[in-house]
Amino acid sequence: MVNRRRFLTLSSLAGLLPSLSFSHSNLPTVGAKGIHALIEPAPLDPVRNELPPSAPMVFSTWKQPKANAAAQAVLDRGGSALDAVEAGVRIPEADPDDMSVGYGGRPDRDGHVTLDACIMDEKGNAGSVTFLEDIMHPISVARAVMEKTPHVMLSGEGALNFALSQGFKKENLLTKKAEKEWREWLKTAKYKPIANIERHDTIGMLAIDNQGNISGACTTSGLAYKMRGRVGDSPIIGAGLFVDNEIGGACATGLGELVMRTCGSFLVVELMRQGRTPQQACEEAALRIVKKQEFKDIQVGFLAVNKQGEYGAFSIQPGFSYTLSQNKQTQVTDAKSYLK
Numbered sequence: 351m352v353n354r355r356r357f358l359t360l361s362s363l364a365g366l367l368p369s370l371s372f373s374h375s376n377l378p379t380v381g382a383k384g385i386h387a388l389i390e391p392a393p394l395d396p397v398r399n400e401l402p403p404s405a406p407m408v409f410s411t412w413k414q415p416k417a418n419a420a421a422q423a424v425l426d427r428g429g430s431a432l433d434a435v436e437a438g439v440r441i442p443e444a445d446p447d448d449m450s451v452g453y454g455g456r457p458d459r460d461g462h463v464t465l466d467a468c469i470m471d472e473k474g475n476a477g478s479v480t481f482l483e484d485i486m487h488p489i490s491v492a493r494a495v496m497e498k499t500p501h502v503m504l505s506g507e508g509a510l511n512f513a514l515s516q517g518f519k520k521e522n523l524l525t526k527k528a529e530k531e532w533r534e535w536l537k538t539a540k541y542k543p544i545a546n547i548e549r550h551d552t553i554g555m556l557a558i559d560n561q562g563n564i565s566g567a568c569t570t571s572g573l574a575y576k577m578r579g580r581v582g583d584s585p586i587i588g589a590g591l592f593v594d595n596e597i598g599g600a601c602a603t604g605l606g607e608l609v610m611r612t613c614g615s616f617l618v619v620e621l622m623r624q625g626r627t628p629q630q631a632c633e634e635a636a637l638r639i640v641k642k643q644e645f646k647d648i649q650v651g652f653l654a655v656n657k658q659g660e661y662g663a664f665s666i667q668p669g670f671s672y673t674l675s676q677n678k679q680t681q682v683t684d685a686k687s688y689l690k
Contacts, residue, residue: 405659407676408438410555411603411651415682417441418675421557431557431565432471432493438555439467439489439567446525450551453486454525455571457532459539460578463523466570466585467492468503472563472595478503478585484520485513489569492585502587523571535575552584554591554601556655564599564655566591573606582606588616597623598656600631604649604665608639618654628654628662633686636664640688651685664688 408421421438425431443452450456457463467488468478477496480503482488491513495504504512514520552570559565568591570584583589583606590606592615593599600618602609609615614635621631632652639650651665653672663672663685670685 405676406558406560407655407659407661407674408434408555408557409653409655409661409675410438410673411553411601411653411670412551412673413671413682414438414442414553414555414673415675415680417553417555418673418680421555422675422680425557425559428560430561431559431563432469434557434559435555435565435567436469436489436493438557439553439569440487442553443487443489443569446527449528449531449571450574451553451570452488453521453523454528455523456528456574457524458572458578458580459575461524461529461532462578463528463571464578465523466572466581467568468585468587468591469493469496469565469567470587470591470593470599471496471565472593474594476502476587478587479509479513480505480581480585481579482506482509482513484510484523485518486521486523487518489567491516491518492567492569503585505581532575539575551649552582552590552603552606554584554603554653556593556599556601556653558655558659562657564593564595564657566593566599566601568601583609583614586610588613590615592616592619594619594623596657598628598654600628600635600652600654602653603651603670608643608648608650611642612638614639614650614652618652622654622656628656628660629664630662632662632664636666636688640666645688 406425408418417438420441421434424434424437442448446454455463465482465488466480469492470476475496477492479488479492494516554568556566568584572582589610591601600615602614618631618635632654635652645666649667651670653663655661665685665687667689668687671682673682
């Protein structure tokens with residue numbers, strides 16, 4: 351039983367409740383002294399890069415107008431964001447002149463082209479393949495893993511056997527140009543990641559369809575002359591790509607080891623969940639890497655988009671670009687960077 355004194359105390363507290371707000375905006379924000387802060391951050395860009403809410407759009411890493419055009423064509427027909435990102439990244443996967451994705455990609459140090467890819471839809475479903483050889487379109491194999499198996503990721507021989515069982519054909523992915531470069535590299539066999547090699551790397555792509563749903567895809571042939579068996583961030587859900595249809599999506603490019611150590615794309619989406627704009631979230635994710643790593647000669651870049659149609663891009667080194675397609679217009683833009 352509540353006595354009179356306790357009743358009066360509870361009544362007084364109840365009277366205070368209407369003046370208190372427990373909205374997200376009153377929660378502690380991550381700043382230089384915040385509980386989650388890892389570094390003294392540079393001032394975050396207050397600019398909100400905004401599209402009309404839920405407007406169909408395609409957003410990809412690096413200079414990818416052809417890939418964006420293929421994805422946009424799907425959206426223009428009323429297709430899903432999932433179909434769009436798959437169609438989009440298949441373009442560089444089949445391009446022998448793109449030496450960091452799919453066919454024509456630079457091999458590992460033993461001369462083998464090995465591919466990694468993942469895809470994620472608006473329902474949170476995901477599929478991934480790693481260390482896949484001899485298949486032109488790993489992104490489509492990743493989608494088949496998502497839709498036709500109880501698993502998220504298949505690797506190596508198992509991924510290849512699954513691809514063949516689904517009707518994919520084995521093809522030689524090592525072009526004469528890539529083989530020539532590899533044999534030249536063998537003369538010194540010196541391994542050193544190069545920031546912005548050919549100003550291109552992994553392609554990550556995000557899309558919003560006519561229903562406002564977000565999906566994403568990421569595909570790569572990985573670091574040139576890597577150790578055999580090396581897998582980067584691109585096929586890792588939460589590292590190279592993450593989508594939460596309630597919040598938004600993010601993808602990463604650059605030196606995958608650094609992205610994996612921070613669960614980079616998942617981090618970006620979670621920061622957006624906490625109230626950051628996509629631009630602020632990308633900046634903070636990059637700054638967390640800078641805090642812990644020697645970054646003079648390495649590159650990492652992030653892209654993000656939220657359900658309100660805002661987007662962001664940020665990298666450690668200058669030279670990272672992104673391609674945005676919306677309202678029948680496509681533009682390639684250099685992202686802002688930590689180093690100037």
